[in-house]
Amino acid sequence: MLENFRWQDLLDIFIVAFLLYRVLLLMVDTRAMQLVKGIIVIGATAAASKYFDLKALSWLLERALGAIFIAIPIVFQPELRRMLEELGRGRIWKRRQAIEHAEQMADDVTRAITYLQGQRLGAILVFQRETGLADVWRSAVRLNAEITQELIVSIFWPNNPLHDGAAIIDRSLIVAAACYLPLTSNTDLSRWYGTRHRAALGVTEVSDAISLVVSEERGEVALATNGHLSRGLKEDQVRRLVYHYFMAKEGPKGLWDQLREEIKSMWREEGHDGI
Numbered sequence: 001m002l003e004n005f006r007w008q009d010l011l012d013i014f015i016v017a018f019l020l021y022r023v024l025l026l027m028v029d030t031r032a033m034q035l036v037k038g039i040i041v042i043g044a045t046a047a048a049s050k051y052f053d054l055k056a057l058s059w060l061l062e063r064a065l066g067a068i069f070i071a072i073p074i075v076f077q078p079e080l081r082r083m084l085e086e087l088g089r090g091r092i093w094k095r096r097q098a099i100e101h102a103e104q105m106a107d108d109v110t111r112a113i114t115y116l117q118g119q120r121l122g123a124i125l126v127f128q129r130e131t132g133l134a135d136v137w138r139s140a141v142r143l144n145a146e147i148t149q150e151l152i153v154s155i156f157w158p159n160n161p162l163h164d165g166a167a168i169i170d171r172s173l174i175v176a177a178a179c180y181l182p183l184t185s186n187t188d189l190s191r192w193y194g195t196r197h198r199a200a201l202g203v204t205e206v207s208d209a210i211s212l213v214v215s216e217e218r219g220e221v222a223l224a225t226n227g228h229l230s231r232g233l234k235e236d237q238v239r240r241l242v243y244h245y246f247m248a249k250e251g252p253k254g255l256w257d258q259l260r261e262e263i264k265s266m267w268r269e270e271g272h273d274g275i
Contacts, residue, residue, distance in 0.1 A: 039068060102246035105147045105172060110239040112152035113214055113221055122216030123156040124166035124200050126181070127245050131207035137168050137176035145174050156214075166199065166211070172246070182206055186227065193229075200224040210245070212238065 024036070046061035109125070116123050126133065141162055145151055147169065155177045156163045165178035181199035189198065200211035201224045211224040212233075221233040223241065233241075 035068075035072070039065070042068070098247070101172065102243055105246050106239050106243035108147055108149040109152065109169075109242045110235060112149040113212060113238055114235050115149070115153055116156055116214045117219055117221055120216055120219045121156055121158065121214065122196055123152075123214040124181070124196055125152070125212045126166050126168045126179070126200070126203055127210045127212075127242075128168055128170040128175070129208045129210070129245075131209065133168055133170075133203070133207060133209060136181060136203065137179050140165065140168075140176040140179040142176050143167075143174050147172060147174055166203075184227070197222060197224070197229065201227060201229055204228075210241075212241075 042061055042065055046058060046065065049058040049061060113123070113125070126136075151174065152167065154160060155167050155174075162177040166181050167177045168175045168179055182202040182205075183195070183198045184201035184205060186201065186205075189201070194217070196215070197213055200213045200222070203209055204211055204224045205227040208226075213222045213224065214220075215222065220231060221238060222229055222231045223233055224230075
């Protein structure tokens with residue numbers, strides 16, 4: 001048997017196994033994954049019934065498996081269509097969970113910032129990168145909570161005990177709130193910028209963090225990074241920036257370069273004020 005085994009057969013097995021693995025990744029956390037688990041249970045039961053020569057049960061399970069495979073394209077049409085779309089976009093080669101998680105968190109952060117902006121509620125969100133900010137949040141209120149739109153809005157809602165300060169985000173968690181940041185040492189900063197913008201700039205001068213500031217007075221969103229401030233960010237710019245941040249956190253270190261390029265492109269875009 002091994003004499004007829006070719007290297008092409010090994011390659012064939014590897015490709016099929018890899019494709020099956022990627023397809024299963026696409027089905028994680030979907031209804032289709034529950035179906036796969038059910039089929040595995042029925043298949044294992046059918047194999048056991050054949051082994052123990054349970055003819056009636058074996059016949060019933062074989063018919064059930066046949067009916068399930070016929071019903072799959074009908075019942076799970078939306079999931080199959082989405083899987084084929086992702087395959088066409090090349091997403092099968094990427095980490096689907098990381099992409100969807102980053103998209104979800106980016107949407108939550110963007111919606112929260114947009115809402116705060118519309119209500120003229122001041123806020124500072126600090127996104128920790130490679131430099132730890134333990135010295136900043138050690139004396140703050142520890143949360144270690146999932147990132148959601150509702151939580152971010154509630155943190156900065158007036159009269160909330162946590163609203164006076166910054167919230168620090170690291171990976172997929174809001175690490176702490178009510179954080180007091182170091183103020184910028186830039187003496188040339190316009191006097192029109194209040195404590196919130198000075199704090200957002202200050203933390204980027206002592207670390208590689210990036211900060212998003214919602215202005216209470218002007219109702220605009222600003223980005224602070226490396227001691228540089230860019231004002232007037234639009235909703236899609238905030239979403240792109242935050243998405244790149246979460247993808248860089250979830251992926252290899254090379255994705256930090258994409259985040260840096262995204263920040264540089266914002267500085268170059270028309271209508272931004274740089275300081």
